[in-house]
Amino acid sequence: MNKTININLANTLFHIDDDAYNKLRRYLESIRRSFSGTKGSDEIIADIEARIAELFLEKMENERQVITHKEVDQVIEVMGQPEDYMVDEDIFEDEPKRTHAEPASRAKKLYRDIDHKYIGGVCAGLEHYLGIDALWVRLIFILLAVFTSGFGLIAYILLWILVPEAATTSQKLDMRGEPVNISNIERKVKEGFDDVAEKVKSVDYDKVGNKVKSSSKTFFDTIGDIILFLFKVFGKFIGILLIIIGASTLVGLFFGLFTVGMFDAVQLPGVDFYEIVNTSGAPVWLVSILLFFAVGIPFFFLLYLGLKILVNNLKSIGNIAKFALLGLWLISVGTLIVLGIRQAAEFSYTGSVNDRTEMALEIPSDTLIIKMKDIDMDYSRDDIHFGRMTFGYDENDTRVLMSDEIDIKIRKSDDDTMSINIRKDADGSSTLAARDRAKNIEYAYEIDGNEILLDEYLITATSNKARNQEVTVTIYIPESMTVYFDDSTSRYIGRGIDNDRGYYRSGIAGQHWLMDEDGELQCLDCTDLYDDDEDSNGKGKIIINEDGIDIDIKDNQDSFEMKINEDGVKVKAKN
Template structure:
């Protein structure tokens, strides 16, 4: 049994027999002595040791053993070559080939990040195919222009092809043998070239005509960006000034403006303007500089823009956070109303609004002259709150017909949430057997939207029939409205209350016929 040692070579722990270690030490000392006068001696020797460690690991794995012996060291040093192999110009290059290994200079596909424009895919393919990388890049440009498939192909290759990180991987990428001569040559003649711009190389290959056309197209696009950006800035500024100028109590009813507290309006509008306008201005200035001028933008001016933009972002985030905090707590209250009894009811959506006391305060009109009048139109009707009305129908336990309106809202505190819920205006009317429901809620003067909702529960006795119009279906919860539809031309769908709950009139009739 030979004595074994644990050594660290190339940051890898290797178990090696003592005589093999002595042979390896002699070999490495010769290598270090030979490259001692080289400016890159440390890097060369380190790369050689890393390569030897890789070869040792491959040998142990392929032969399924744990210890390196003298034969393994001789095999590896033979593949690496000795110092004498390249001391003279006429020295013959030594080669070695064994099963499971290929050190004959065959190229392997890696991404060349040293010459990368994006991720090194094109330059890596150029090495593998023995072509100039500019031709591969030209092909890539054409595939992008002729349908865009090149983008997907590039991303797939980027993911699949590994990056050449170690010296031996970069040598394998170029088809160089990973031996002493290869490592020495890689430092004596480093494989580094200056990578040109992606677009510039493509236009050079396409010729002077295409290059000139490209400049025209680029400037045309730049002019388009400048014009659109300038009009955007003017429109943004005009909109802000006009918005602040026409702001009054009526605008508070428009969603999403109804979310903003009136005291936050001016400063939040300023913050939003700075946040959006400054990047647009920066884009216009950058486009002008790149396309038409080589003069850089004044650093002081750039710094001022950055400060204003950060200020706008800070203002916007601060006030958005304050408004969001007013949705923290939830509160609700209920209101029970008796409904006149009928054997059959018609449920429908009614968009009619009647003039109220709150409307008189909002429009500064004497309520005595307009009490009970209908509001035919309102300028903010197209900006109503999100759908926040729901209706469900349940069986009455006491034989009476009633409707419970549950008003809920959110707020900073429970008290605020309850106040917000009390600010809800909702219209429910009974005209004989017709029950009319408003499709939306309205808020009292100066009230902000805080997720106010109205959930109504209509309770009717068993045997009561209900006719609902189609528009009500989006508000009628817990029922599959369309399963009850038997006539597409009919405006109403009929239900009936049973002991089991609300059912389609047709379904009820079918059950009775089967008995």
């Protein structure tokens, strides 16, 4: 059983057993003796301790893990022994004497270079990581900010928050891809970051390493390297794609939240209909915030995943932030589901009210003419539509809802009288609520001589909301009475009007129809192209109905000519 000791190394608390502690203490004391009297020795020792603390943290699986003799040996192997390096003033003038080969350059890590920063050091850090001059990186961010509605600014701020700064000497060496050991730490502190960087560049370790590797590299090793490189390139492409998608969505949601949702600074077409459709009681700003979190949080993690793919040492946002965002997302989605259920409940039931009235024409034997009355003289309408509903204003500028959801039907009456039935329908959370909303629909008609003038729109107060309000006008006429649908009714004629021509809805308009004893309309003035009668003179006929097109050649006619062009369809029998 070993005794454990708590130590504070670079302001980080570690649990270490007694044997490992003694070895680490002797190691650090030997380093202090090596740098005794050296310029900047205190800073060198502090940076070495910070690097050792980083290595310990990398090897620990949890914060309660005890550092053992094994971890201390691994750290010493990475850092090296002080006697392995020359630490005198001539270290850069002569080749240092060493008992083992200096390790080659390793992969760079992304840090913010605060020594050469203008704002946050992001661009200076990217210069080291990407190998691109910081001037060009800054120019790219500026262009993105100007030409992509702030994307460059958002990306810069996110990198500023998520990318750690190179504060210690070991982090600065990581930023340049240099080995972090006693020798390099001592170099950075004694000679300064810029001077050492130039001298390190003068030694082409990559070239030396490549020569050594090339002597033992096989063909299959090369193929493996190529495949690995392609996978890395594909991964980087995926990371860039995720960043673009995530950042673009967040920018769009951000501007939508603070312009349309929060402050109503931008009047987008159709936004006014939110209050007309909404019955949940939630204001638009609250729904905007909930949508921002419900949609934005997943895309934020998508953006974060893309950054993790591109940046190896990207600073974690922490478990607290992750679980907080997850909880916020669950709350937002759950609240939206509740509001959606409440909203759907408003359309669960349909209520109807009927108003049937007998009519009397001035000349009962005359043709009944059905027309639509233009109410634009009484109401002005908005150009923005929600389905078939729109806003309107009466002569007092009172805002109302208007809809052209009007269906006209014709039926045979049971007696010799004429009547008109106005049925109003609307949806609601219950049948009674729906019927009450239907009663509040305003719809009128006029009888002028033998003409029935029907309103083109139904009217209701905005407080009744948009709940599928519609009106069905059913006109009952006696047998043998003639009715004429004016062309203005073509878009309002309803389904299910039986007629001998099989015309559907708008096709009935513009013709005179006679009501027969079976309740079917007989056309009195339809163009006689479909009848097989004496006047056809053996020229054949074309029948167009629900079964398709039937072309019949009559008598001795064995051919005909049919032309279809921009002028329509032309059929001509050939002699």
